[in-house]
Structure formats: structure tokens, C-alpha cells
Amino acid sequence: xxxxxxxxxxxxxxxxxxxxxxxxxxxxxxxxxxxxxxxxxxxxxxxxxxxxxxxxxxxxxxxxxxxxxxxxxxxxxxxxxxxxxxxxxxxxxxxxxxxxxxxxxxxxxxxxxxxxxxxxxxxxxxxxxxxxxxxxxxxxxxxxxxxxxxxxxxxxxxxxxxxxxxxxxxxxxxxx
Amino acid sequence: xxxxxxxxxxxxxxxxxxxxxxxxxxxxxxxxxxxxxxxxxxxxxxxxxxxxxxxxxxxxxxxxxxxxxxxxxxxxxxxxxxxxxxxxxxxxxxxxxxxxxxxxxxxxxxxxxxxxxxxxxxxxxxxxxxxxxxxxxxxxxxxxxxxxxxxxxxxxxxxxxxxxxxxxxxxxxxxx
Numbered sequence: 001x002x003x004x005x006x007x008x009x010x011x012x013x014x015x016x017x018x019x020x021x022x023x024x025x026x027x028x029x030x031x032x033x034x035x036x037x038x039x040x041x042x043x044x045x046x047x048x049x050x051x052x053x054x055x056x057x058x059x060x061x062x063x064x065x066x067x068x069x070x071x072x073x074x075x076x077x078x079x080x081x082x083x084x085x086x087x088x089x090x091x092x093x094x095x096x097x098x099x100x101x102x103x104x105x106x107x108x109x110x111x112x113x114x115x116x117x118x119x120x121x122x123x124x125x126x127x128x129x130x131x132x133x134x135x136x137x138x139x140x141x142x143x144x145x146x147x148x149x150x151x152x153x154x155x156x157x158x159x160x161x162x163x164x165x166x167x168x169x170x171x172x173x174x175x176x
Numbered sequence: 177x178x179x180x181x182x183x184x185x186x187x188x189x190x191x192x193x194x195x196x197x198x199x200x201x202x203x204x205x206x207x208x209x210x211x212x213x214x215x216x217x218x219x220x221x222x223x224x225x226x227x228x229x230x231x232x233x234x235x236x237x238x239x240x241x242x243x244x245x246x247x248x249x250x251x252x253x254x255x256x257x258x259x260x261x262x263x264x265x266x267x268x269x270x271x272x273x274x275x276x277x278x279x280x281x282x283x284x285x286x287x288x289x290x291x292x293x294x295x296x297x298x299x300x301x302x303x304x305x306x307x308x309x310x311x312x313x314x315x316x317x318x319x320x321x322x323x324x325x326x327x328x329x330x331x332x333x334x335x336x337x338x339x340x341x342x343x344x345x346x347x348x349x350x351x352x
Contacts, residue, residue, distance in 0.1 A: 092346075093346060093347075094305070094308070094309045096309055097308075097309055121337075121341075121342060122342070122346075126305055126309075129270070129302055129305055129306070130305070130306060130309045132270070132273075133270045133272055133273055133302075133306045133309075150337070150341050151340075151341070152333060152336050152337045152340065152341055153329065153333065153337060157328060157329065160328050161297075161326070161328045161329060164327075164328065165297075165326050165327070165328055166297060166298070170268075170269060170298075171269075
């Protein structure tokens, strides 16, 4: 049992070069699938990276429907942000699209990235697929992204489709 | 009626700077959803680009499961390929990943790309999402990509999800 517990702790403590937290904003998270569990899981990862003194990068979306400086645009209050973290604003599902993200990762000597956040099929998928294409190695914990029911698929179907069918060993490695 | 027919013909003749045809290989196309319609539609686009003397680029996948030079790896015989077309080999869902595709597009002065081929959620989505991130403008005809039923979703559900929920006006513009 001791052996297992040490192993479990190591797995939990495992960190990449940086944690990227995508779009955990009031409007994006309002009523999102598994909201409370998602926030708890992401906050745990933030605490782990903070303890390891590794960079944490918050990506924050704005566009014609999610107006900058509005309440919906702000990070959810439960999120364990700090003024010492890095923040990147974006206007497209791709966190690298017309942003400073790639330069920031280069400045921080990041090669291996852990991703989490919302929404699974939009900003999370697009940003990690683009990161992979740029040569970064990607990590993720299962359950660390979420989304909404769509007209075509439920949120659970979408998350399962990305985690089990698309991402694993192709664009990222799961930590657990 | 004449007016409409001219309009329809113009729409059909509309071409971007290059047509990229993804993974239309024997193994990838064996039993794929809407196989015959897909091939017919792609061949129509090939003929249109050939007539307009615009470049046609065939992307061809190989990996540990789709062995280079095998029957499964070869382009389907129905596809209207020509030796004067361009061919790019890849080993990942992303057609830009460790390939000459970006250099080829630069050499051909391509800014606007039309995509078609297989499979919708793997090589087609990944390649066009990456192209968008690199700054290309993407076009596609509805129905010009296809895939297989997965454990999670049917092929039709997947195509609808990408065409109606993910791609339109975000990563590409539909021609029709």
C-alpha cells in the first residue's frame, strides 16, 4: 500500500514545463458539463505547478460575443490565479493564432506542455493540435477539459470522442 | 432558369489557389461512409482544378499500420490523379507535420486552399486547422470529406459535427 501511495503521489506531482489553462472564464464555464469537478481538478494542477515553481499560463478569449472586460470575459472567481502567472489574450479557438503564446513559450524554454480548460472541441483541441504541429509535446489529465451539449452530441459524447478516439497517443499523452 | 444555371456553373467552377486531396488511398477508403459519392465529388473538383490549370496536391499517409508501397497505401484507382500533380507523403494526421507541404505551398504561391478527402476528424480536420493557424484561407465543399463509424459516433454524426458545429466560418468557408 505504501508503494502504491508513493506512486500515486508521484503521478499527481508530475509536471511538464508549463501548465496552460484555457478559457476558464465566467461565460465559458456557465453551466458547463462537470463544472465543479473541472474547477477542482484544474485548481489541483495549478497548485502542483505553483509548488514546483513551473509557469502557469492562463489563456483568455474575447470576441464579438465575449466582450473584453465584461463579467462573462473575466476568469471565474474560484480559479486559483495569481498576478505572477502569465496571461495570453486570444480572439480565435487557436491560442497561437495572432497571439504572443509561441514567443512566451520560447522565452520560458517550454518544450512539454500540460493542457486543461474549456471547451474541449474548440479552444482546447485547436490549441493543443497546433502546439503538437509546432513540435511541442503535450500532456493532459483525463477529465481536465469540458464542454457543452451541442445540437449534434452531448458534452459527455464530445469529451469521450476527443479523449478516447482522437487525442490519445496522437496529439498528447494522458497523465493518468 | 438560365440565370440560375449560369450561377450554379460559376459556383461549381470556383477555384482556390490549390486543391489538396487527403488520403484517398485503398485502405483509408475501404467501406468509408458515402464512398462512391465522395469519390465522384472529389473527381469533379480535380477536373475543375485541372481545367483551371491550378495545382492539385495529393497527400498520402503511411505509418506502421499503413505500409508504404502496399496495396492499401496506394491511391484508389478511381481517383483522377496525374503524374503532373504534386504528391506529399506524411506519417501523422497533420499533413504539415514533418513534411514538405508548407514549402510546396510557398513555392506555388498558394494562399487559399480547397480541401477534400478522408478522414474527416483525423487527417482532414488536423491539416486544415493547422493550415488556418499558419495563415492560409481554407475552402471546402460540403460532403467533400468522409470517415467511418466509431465506437462513439456514427460517420454521419462525425461529418455533421465537423461541418455544422466546428468548421464553418471558424476554420474554413463552405463553397456551397
